[in-house]
Amino acid sequence: MRYGFVLTALLLFCFAANAQNKPKKISPDLFGIFFEDLSYAADGGLYAELIQNRSFEYSPADNRDWNSLTAWKYQTDGFGYGIISVETAAPIHPNNPHYILLDIQDEGQKGVGLENSGFDGIPVKAGKNYDFSVFLNVISGESLPVKVALVDKNGKELGSSSFTAADKGWKKYAEQIHVNFDNDSAKLVLLIKAKGKVGVDMVSLFPEETFKNHKNGLRADLAQVIADIKPKFMRFPGGCLTHGDGVANIYRWKNTIGPVEQRVEQRNIWNYHQSVGLGYFEYFQFCEDIGAKPVPVLAAGVSCQNSGGTWKIGSTGQKGIPMDEMKAYVQDVLDLIEYANGPATSTWGAKRAAAGHPAPFNLEYLGIGNEDKITGVFEERFRMIYDAVHKAHPEIKIIGTVGPSPNGEDFEKGWKLADQLSVGIVDEHYYEKPQWFLKNTTRYDSYNRRRSKVYIGEYASWGNTLYNALAEAVYMTHLERNGDVVRMASYAPLIARIGHTSWNPNLIYFNGTKVFPTVNYYVQQQFAANAGDVYLPGMVKLKGEKTTLDTTAGTSVVKDSATGDIILKIANAGTTQISGQADLSAIGKLPESATLTVISDNPEVKNGADNPQAVLPQSSTVKLQKKWAFTVPAHSLTVVRISAGTVGKQK
Missing domain, CATH: 2.60.120.260 (Galactose-binding domain-like)
Known part of the structure; x- marks a missing residue:
C-alpha cells in the first residue's frame, strides 16, 4: 500500500462494567451540510440555469458596476x-x-x-x-x-x-x-x-439532464458530489444571507416559491444577485433527494449586525423589523411550517402541492436567527417567534443562536436566553486555526447535559491542506464522543465558484465544467457516511505520551443500529505514526475482514481546484483477530467499518 500503512490488528468492542464505559445513545443526525448562497453557490453554481441575469433585474444595488443589461x-x-x-x-x-x-x-x-x-x-x-x-x-x-x-x-x-x-x-x-x-x-x-x-x-x-431530472433543477455533477457526502441534514439558505444587509434585505421565504417569473429577486448580502430560482421548494426537494433532513433557518426579526458593510465582530448594523410588523412576520414563520408539513388541503400545503409535491416534506428542525448579536432588539423578537412556534408546533425542534464566536459576550448572553426559554438546541459557530481544534478536543466533555443541545452550524479551520482536514477530523471524533449533547455539526461554507469566492476556505470548489472536492470534503464524507447512533467508549487504547496524543490524535467507535455495523475512526494529525490496541473478543465470532479506508499524504499538499487528485481516500480490506494491535501513519485518518452482515462468517 503506497501510504506505508501497517495494520497488524485493530480494535473494537468490549463492555466495561462501570457506567462511564457503557454504550450511550448519540445523535443520529450528527454530520450534515450547510448551504449558503455565497461565492456564487446558487446562481452560477448549484442552480442549473446557464443564463446570467435572465430577467434583467441586475442593478447597481447588487454591484456598483451592474445594470439591467449586465451579461x-x-x-x-x-x-x-x-x-x-x-x-x-x-x-x-x-x-x-x-x-x-x-x-x-x-x-x-x-x-x-x-x-x-x-x-x-x-x-x-x-x-x-x-x-x-x-x-x-x-x-x-x-x-x-x-x-x-x-x-x-x-x-x-x-x-x-x-x-x-x-x-x-x-x-x-x-x-x-x-x-x-x-x-x-x-x-x-x-x-x-x-x-x-x-x-x-x-x-x-x-x-436537459439536471439532478434527478427535475425541471428548474440543479447542476447534476455538483449536486451529486454534495449527495455523495451522505449528509444527515442540510441547513439552508444561510448564514448571513438569511438575516440580510438591513431589514429590507432579510430573506423572505415566501418570495422564493411559485412560478419563477413571479418570485422576488433581490440583492445578495455578498454583493451580487439572487434570482431565487433556487428557492425554498427546491431546497426542500434537494434535501429529500439526497436523504438529508431539511434545516431551514429564518431571520429572528433582525438584520445582520454587519449590515452596511461593517464586517467586524460586534458591529452595530443590526436593525429590527418594526414591532407593528412583527405579527405578520411571525405568521410567515408559522406558514413555513404549514408549507413544509401541512396537508395539501391547507393554504400553504396547497402551494407545495401545486409545485408538484402533495406529500409533506417532514420538517423536524427550524433555525431562528444566525450568529446574531444578542441585543434587546434581538431578544424581544426572538422571544415572540419562539413562543409562537413552540405553542403552535411543539413537535418542531427550534434551533436558537449564541452569536458568531465560540465564547465572549454574545455567546454568554445567547446561552442565558436559551436557558430562560428552555430552547431545545442552540447554534454555535467558529472559524479557527487548526491548532484551536486540536487544543479544544474536550470542549463538550463538561457541557451540562440538562441544558440545550448544540448544533455547530458553521465551523472550519483556516485552510484546505491535509493538516487542516485532520485537525477537523480529530475534533470530529470528540463530537462523536459527545454526540449526546452535540446534536448536529456542519462544515462551512459548502461550495464556491472559482474566480468568485467571497470566503475561504470552502469544502468544494467548482467552475463551469468541473467540480473539485477538497481533502476536507473527504474527511467530512468519511464521518457522515460512517456515522452511528450509539457511541462505544473505551474501545481504543493508544500508546505513547498522553499529553501528546491528546493534542494530535482522536479516536471514536460508533455503532449504526440500522445496519448493526461498527465503525472505528483513528485521526492522527501528528508527525509520527501512532500505535494502539483493542480487545475484540466481546464480539464473539469475529468476521473474517472489515473495510479499511485511509486518507494520508503530505500535510502541506493542497487538493481541490489546484490539485484535485492529491489526497484521496484509499480503501481495502483487513483481516480481523480477537487481540488487535494497530499502527497508523502520521498525518492520516483511518476508518474501519465492520459489517454486521459478516459477523460469524468464518472459514
Whole structure:
C-alpha cells in the first residue's frame, strides 16, 4: 500500500462494567451540510440555469458596476438596426418589473436581438440537449420569426432552434436545442428576424439532464458530489444571507416559491444577485433527494449586525423589523411550517402541492436567527417567534443562536436566553486555526447535559491542506464522543465558484465544467457516511505520551443500529505514526475482514481546484483477530467499518 500503512490488528468492542464505559445513545443526525448562497453557490453554481441575469433585474444595488443589461449584448451583426430599451411599464408580473423592449426597424441579414455570455461562458457538450425558454410580448401585432442559437466565441453555431412568436401579451415559448460540438464558453443568441416591436423577459437555458431530472433543477455533477457526502441534514439558505444587509434585505421565504417569473429577486448580502430560482421548494426537494433532513433557518426579526458593510465582530448594523410588523412576520414563520408539513388541503400545503409535491416534506428542525448579536432588539423578537412556534408546533425542534464566536459576550448572553426559554438546541459557530481544534478536543466533555443541545452550524479551520482536514477530523471524533449533547455539526461554507469566492476556505470548489472536492470534503464524507447512533467508549487504547496524543490524535467507535455495523475512526494529525490496541473478543465470532479506508499524504499538499487528485481516500480490506494491535501513519485518518452482515462468517 503506497501510504506505508501497517495494520497488524485493530480494535473494537468490549463492555466495561462501570457506567462511564457503557454504550450511550448519540445523535443520529450528527454530520450534515450547510448551504449558503455565497461565492456564487446558487446562481452560477448549484442552480442549473446557464443564463446570467435572465430577467434583467441586475442593478447597481447588487454591484456598483451592474445594470439591467449586465451579461447581455445587443446583437446586430447582420447589419440590422433598431432600438433597445429597458422598460417597466407592462411587466410579466409586478414582482419581476424589468424587461427588454426591442424595436426592430431593419432585421438585416441575420436578425436583431440579444446575446448572453452566461456565468464565465456557457458550457455545452456535443450530443446533449438544452432546454430553452423565453417570455415574449409581440407588441407590434404581427407574428415574428425567432431564432435561438448557441455559438462559440467566433460565432460558429453549436446548435439552434427556430419558432414563431405570434401573440400580444406575455407568452412563454419553449424549445430544445441539440448541441453538436463541445464548448466551455459558448454564448446564447436570441434573434428576431423581421421588423416589429417585442418585449423580452425570462430568457432561460437549462441542461436537459439536471439532478434527478427535475425541471428548474440543479447542476447534476455538483449536486451529486454534495449527495455523495451522505449528509444527515442540510441547513439552508444561510448564514448571513438569511438575516440580510438591513431589514429590507432579510430573506423572505415566501418570495422564493411559485412560478419563477413571479418570485422576488433581490440583492445578495455578498454583493451580487439572487434570482431565487433556487428557492425554498427546491431546497426542500434537494434535501429529500439526497436523504438529508431539511434545516431551514429564518431571520429572528433582525438584520445582520454587519449590515452596511461593517464586517467586524460586534458591529452595530443590526436593525429590527418594526414591532407593528412583527405579527405578520411571525405568521410567515408559522406558514413555513404549514408549507413544509401541512396537508395539501391547507393554504400553504396547497402551494407545495401545486409545485408538484402533495406529500409533506417532514420538517423536524427550524433555525431562528444566525450568529446574531444578542441585543434587546434581538431578544424581544426572538422571544415572540419562539413562543409562537413552540405553542403552535411543539413537535418542531427550534434551533436558537449564541452569536458568531465560540465564547465572549454574545455567546454568554445567547446561552442565558436559551436557558430562560428552555430552547431545545442552540447554534454555535467558529472559524479557527487548526491548532484551536486540536487544543479544544474536550470542549463538550463538561457541557451540562440538562441544558440545550448544540448544533455547530458553521465551523472550519483556516485552510484546505491535509493538516487542516485532520485537525477537523480529530475534533470530529470528540463530537462523536459527545454526540449526546452535540446534536448536529456542519462544515462551512459548502461550495464556491472559482474566480468568485467571497470566503475561504470552502469544502468544494467548482467552475463551469468541473467540480473539485477538497481533502476536507473527504474527511467530512468519511464521518457522515460512517456515522452511528450509539457511541462505544473505551474501545481504543493508544500508546505513547498522553499529553501528546491528546493534542494530535482522536479516536471514536460508533455503532449504526440500522445496519448493526461498527465503525472505528483513528485521526492522527501528528508527525509520527501512532500505535494502539483493542480487545475484540466481546464480539464473539469475529468476521473474517472489515473495510479499511485511509486518507494520508503530505500535510502541506493542497487538493481541490489546484490539485484535485492529491489526497484521496484509499480503501481495502483487513483481516480481523480477537487481540488487535494497530499502527497508523502520521498525518492520516483511518476508518474501519465492520459489517454486521459478516459477523460469524468464518472459514
